[in-house]
Amino acid sequence: MKHQFFLSLLSLSLLSLLPSSSSSSSASLSSTIYKGASFSIEGNEGEPILTSPDSAFAAGFYAVGANAYCFAIWFAGSAEKTAVWAANRDFPVNGRGSRLTFGHDGHLVLTDVDGSVVWDSTAAAAAAIETGTAAAIGGAATSAAAVEAGLLDTGNLVLRDGSGRTVWRSFDYPTDTLLPTQALTKGKRLVSRFGPDAFQAGYHSLYFDNDNVLRLMYDGPDISSIYWPSPDYNVFQNGRTNYNSTRLAVLDRTGRFSSSDGLGDSAADSGPLTKRRRITLDYDGNLRIYSLNETGRYWNVTWVAIAERCNVHGLCGANGICTYSRAVTCACPPGYEMSDARDWNRGCRPTFNLSCQARQKSQQQQQQQFHFVELPQTDFYGFDLGFNSSISFDDCRRICAQSCLCLGFGYRLTGTGVCYPKIALFNGYTSPNFPGNFYLKVPRTVGASESTIRSVLRCGNASAEVEVGSASMYGKNRNSTKWAYLYVFALALGALELLFVVTGWWFLFRKHDTSKSVQEGYKMISSQFRRFTYRELKEATGKFKEELGRGGAGVVYRGFSKTKEWWR
Numbered sequence: 057m058k059h060q061f062f063l064s065l066l067s068l069s070l071l072s073l074l075p076s077s078s079s080s081s082s083a084s085l086s087s088t089i090y091k092g093a094s095f096s097i098e099g100n101e102g103e104p105i106l107t108s109p110d111s112a113f114a115a116g117f118y119a120v121g122a123n124a125y126c127f128a129i130w131f132a133g134s135a136e137k138t139a140v141w142a143a144n145r146d147f148p149v150n151g152r153g154s155r156l157t158f159g160h161d162g163h164l165v166l167t168d169v170d171g172s173v174v175w176d177s178t179a180a181a182a183a184a185i186e187t188g189t190a191a192a193i194g195g196a197a198t199s200a201a202a203v204e205a206g207l208l209d210t211g212n213l214v215l216r217d218g219s220g221r222t223v224w225r226s227f228d229y230p231t232d233t234l235l236p237t238q239a240l241t242k243g244k245r246l247v248s249r250f251g252p253d254a255f256q257a258g259y260h261s262l263y264f265d266n267d268n269v270l271r272l273m274y275d276g277p278d279i280s281s282i283y284w285p286s287p288d289y290n291v292f293q294n295g296r297t298n299y300n301s302t303r304l305a306v307l308d309r310t311g312r313f314s315s316s317d318g319l320g321d322s323a324a325d326s327g328p329l330t331k332r333r334r335i336t337l338d339y340d341g342n343l344r345i346y347s348l349n350e351t352g353r354y355w356n357v358t359w360v361a362i363a364e365r366c367n368v369h370g371l372c373g374a375n376g377i378c379t380y381s382r383a384v385t386c387a388c389p390p391g392y393e394m395s396d397a398r399d400w401n402r403g404c405r406p407t408f409n410l411s412c413q414a415r416q417k418s419q420q421q422q423q424q425q426f427h428f429v430e431l432p433q434t435d436f437y438g439f440d441l442g443f444n445s446s447i448s449f450d451d452c453r454r455i456c457a458q459s460c461l462c463l464g465f466g467y468r469l470t471g472t473g474v475c476y477p478k479i480a481l482f483n484g485y486t487s488p489n490f491p492g493n494f495y496l497k498v499p500r501t502v503g504a505s506e507s508t509i510r511s512v513l514r515c516g517n518a519s520a521e522v523e524v525g526s527a528s529m530y531g532k533n534r535n536s537t538k539w540a541y542l543y544v545f546a547l548a549l550g551a552l553e554l555l556f557v558v559t560g561w562w563f564l565f566r567k568h569d570t571s572k573s574v575q576e577g578y579k580m581i582s583s584q585f586r587r588f589t590y591r592e593l594k595e596a597t598g599k600f601k602e603e604l605g606r607g608g609a610g611v612v613y614r615g616f617s618k619t620k621e622w623w624r
Contacts, residue, residue, distance in 0.1 A: 124148035260341035274370035323358035366485035373403020412460035468492030
């Protein structure tokens with residue numbers, strides 16, 4: 057009897073060590089799986105296949121859309137289960153019939169419902185080694201020798217061979233996030249998400265450039281441009297150095313993010329080793345360190361690379377302008393409209409045709425075709441037709457007016473006049489700290505009206521006629537004192553007049569306060585969107601017939617206004 061008991065106990069112990077094939081990840085929540093294991097999505101949506109020994113991280117099928125899943129790693133302790141890595145971020149699999157299999161050949165493979173291989177650890181490793189984005193570990197070129205897979209307390213998913221040696225690890229293939237002790241090295245990149253609810257790769261990336269400097273770059277459908285560290289300064293002025301050969305950046309457990317080019321910044325709550333942290337390149341192109349509040353299970357931003365978010369390139373696409381109001385928003389300048397009402401990455405397109413056929417006409421005829429609309433404290437980065445310093449406003453305007461390639465010009469009065477004629481309008485932004493204005497070239501039919509207020513700034517022999525978007529457009533130039541006296545006098549006169557004829561003058565001043573030139577000059581700031589009634593919305597969407605998608609803000613429907621304009 058005793059012998060039978062011990063034999064039964066021994067049999068159960070041996071069976072528990074054997075790998076098993078399961079369709080349910082809830083059958084065994086452990087930190088390790090073995091060859092032969094297989095997992096399907098059905099019934100396990102959002103449930104972990106693996107958990108780290110300290111239960112801080114989980115790995116499994118992660119929902120990225122309606123019936124769309126990625127094999128991913130996420131923070132189990134955060135309320136929203138924040139994903140930190142995904143094997144197939146650009147190619148999600150179907151929620152019906154897709155499987156993750158740890159084959160007897162040592163491959164960890166994700167297959168779609170039709171059996172096609174979407175992701176293979178061995179293929180991913182070989183491709184990365186070939187392109188130089190990862191190196192072989194311990195001499196192993198692939199993960200074919202793996203016999204077990206484990207999720208570590210660091211959030212690193214590793215494949216190990218029979219001797220316990222690591223032959224593959226997720227830390228070598230980052231997506232948009234680095235975890236503490238995870239290194240970003242030569243050839244590796246963090247790539248942002250496409251949008252707040254879009255898991256696939258976007259247009260912003262963090263990487264080491266060929267000069268050994270860690271940079272943020274926008275690589276969009278139209279242009280590519282580096283925006284961090286600031287392109288207005290050289291490497292050393294930005295506190296970096298390119299005299300290094302290691303190309304290594306890492307976030308340590310105390311919250312300090314440092315790199316071999318001299319970068320060294322710490323999270324606001326740096327110090328405690330028990331804090332859960334991550335550094336993520338967010339969908340808006342900004343790099344941030346997050347610390348987890350484990351009581352409330354939410355994330356706090358404790359460091360950010362770019363304080364003024366509109367300095368991130370590519371947020372609003374070609375011709376678009378990034379502005380600050382209650383939140384960072386995008387807008388089109390006067391005479392432009394959105395290229396795609398659903399995607400600001402496509403920017404804005406002109407509603408007019410200002411072609412170079414004007415070359416054949418006289419200078420006077422050319423200038424009669426267009427005028428310049430002022431956009432206060434606004435600039436477009438790069439794509440200068442030329443650079444001119446110590447130049448008058450009139451001469452700067454003339455340079456742009458005489459070139460059919462010029463789309464507008466920036467003018468700054470910072471000691472001396474500086475002129476930036478533009479041949480393309482990218483990375484536009486409006487900031488209260490910017491010491492200049494931008495003057496957009498548009499046909500006179502755009503924004504022109506009898507009530508247009510024009511002002512003449514005389515800096516040379518000729519005069520420049522520019523639509524004024526604000527009465528304070530010259531508040532920072534040499535004539536600021538004279539204008540200040542004029543404003544005080546005008547206000548005093550207005551107050552006296554109001555005392556005598558309140559009712560009549562009230563209507564007159566209201567009309568002037570809402571002049572069309574002011575509305576045009578600040579269109580992108582104060583009047584970007586039209587408010588519609590429910591009846592108009594119901595009619596334009598065909599009784600809410602075609603649904604485009606759903607998100608945290610509600611449901612989005614396709615609709616057209618009576619003027620055939622896209623809604624946005």
